[in-house]
Amino acid sequence: MQDEFLKLNQEVTDAVAQVTDLEALEKLRVEFLGRKGKMAELMKQMSGLSDEERRVVGVVANQVKGQIEGVFGEVEGRVHKAHEAQRAHEEWVDVTEPSIPPTRFGSLHPVTQVREELEDLFTSMGFLVLDGPELESDYYNFTAVNVPPAHPARDMQDTFYVGGQQNRVMRTHTSSMQVRAMKTHGVPLRMVSPGRCFRNEATDVRHEHTFHQLEGVVIDRGIHFGHLKGVLEAVAKHLYGEDTEVRLRPKFYPFVEPGVNGEVTCFLCKGKGCRLCKKTGWLEVFGAGMIHPNVLKEGGVDSSDYSGFAFGFGLTRLVMLKYGIDDIRHLEAGDLRFLKQF
Ligand code: FA5
Numbered sequence: 001m002q003d004e005f006l007k008l009n010q011e012v013t014d015a016v017a018q019v020t021d022l023e024a025l026e027k028l029r030v031e032f033l034g035r036k037g038k039m040a041e042l043m044k045q046m047s048g049l050s051d052e053e054r055r056v057v058g059v060v061a062n063q064v065k066g067q068i069e070g071v072f073g074e075v076e077g078r079v080h081k082a083h084e085a086q087r088a089h090e091e092w093v094d095v096t097e098p099s100i101p102p103t104r105f106g107s108l109h110p111v112t113q114v115r116e117e118l119e120d121l122f123t124s125m126g127f128l129v130l131d132g133p134e135l136e137s138d139y140y141n142f143t144a145v146n147v148p149p150a151h152p153a154r155d156m157q158d159t160f161y162v163g164g165q166q167n168r169v170m171r172t173h174t175s176s177m178q179v180r181a182m183k184t185h186g187v188p189l190r191m192v193s194p195g196r197c198f199r200n201e202a203t204d205v206r207h208e209h210t211f212h213q214l215e216g217v218v219i220d221r222g223i224h225f226g227h228l229k230g231v232l233e234a235v236a237k238h239l240y241g242e243d244t245e246v247r248l249r250p251k252f253y254p255f256v257e258p259g260v261n262g263e264v265t266c267f268l269c270k271g272k273g274c275r276l277c278k279k280t281g282w283l284e285v286f287g288a289g290m291i292h293p294n295v296l297k298e299g300g301v302d303s304s305d306y307s308g309f310a311f312g313f314g315l316t317r318l319v320m321l322k323y324g325i326d327d328i329r330h331l332e333a334g335d336l337r338f339l340k341q342f
Pocket of ligand 1: 213312328
């Protein structure tokens with residue numbers, strides 16, 4: 001029987017020498033050392049031996065078992081090491097390799113670009129640039145600019161009413177800054193105030209629920225409509241070139257008298273008429289007029305001494321015109337395929 005154990009020892013040594021992966025090694029372990037394996041089989045046969053023989057064979061059997069377990073341990077260590085080396089090779093990363101440079105840095109949103117361009121233009125003409133709240137009191141958004149509660153003109157600008165103590169609304173226009181500026185800075189006054197506005201709109205190619213306006217107010221002694229026209233034309237020509245045409249037509253706004261609606265030639269059809277300009281050839285980009293005495297009074301300004309004009313550009317529309325964007329909804333959608341073009 002001793003020979004049988006020694007043969008088994010040799011058999012195991014030969015078999016595991018070929019092994020290259022842990023799975024095959026585990027199979028051999030079961031085959032030789034498992035509960036029903038070859039080693040257990042030989043041990044079982046020892047029960048037929050005499051006590052003397054069993055004592056001698058038992059010593060050999062234990063030695064062989066120890067050796068076989070040792071061989072398995074050794075091979076397991078070797079295979080494991082080879083496996084780790086292979087993985088390290090496959091997953092190797094050269095941390096010293098120079099990184100891939102970014103292909104493009106972010107850029108400013110087109111509305112921000114045009115807003116900054118206009119802020120530069122107006123500051124060069126001596127205007128202040130003011131910032132105002134988007135969540136505004138009902139008073140500054142409507143009542144202060146001559147649109148008292150229940151006035152039909154409130155229907156022109158439906159908004160998102162938030163309520164609360166001051167009856168807050170998401171401001172519908174930057175005209176909410178007119179009386180705020182008069183109260184804070186007094187007269188004479190020259191200011192612009194750009195910012196986001198909100199309306200409860202059925203959106204289409206020209207109308208968004210969230211859009212940008214740029215308000216302008218000039219108040220001094222002797223200010224008249226000619227000054228207003230001069231400023232509006234300067235802005236249009238600055239943005240779109242010297243040959244840009246501006247059309248002014250009377251329009252009712254409760255906070256000005258007289259009031260006008262300002263349009264510039266449609267960029268898409270060059271004035272021929274298309275879906276963007278509703279076949280008129282013109283795009284409405286601002287409202288303007290001489291400030292109503294009631295609004296001056298609300299701002300603490302004596303209308304017998306001072307006069308002024310105000311205008312409100314649809315900043316988002318100006319951006320559409322400048323870049324030839326035929327649907328306003330691209331501008332607030334946050335789609336990178338669109339934004340990366342600017
Ligand atoms: C006003 O908002 C007045 N506050 C403008 C004003 C200021 C008049 C000072 C007189 C004196 P209006 O609702 O027409 O007016 O809007 C002005 C401009 O904002 C429009 O010409 C248009 O270019 C833009 N606008 C208005 N509603 C939207 C909208 N839903 N989406 C995008 N642009 C809009």
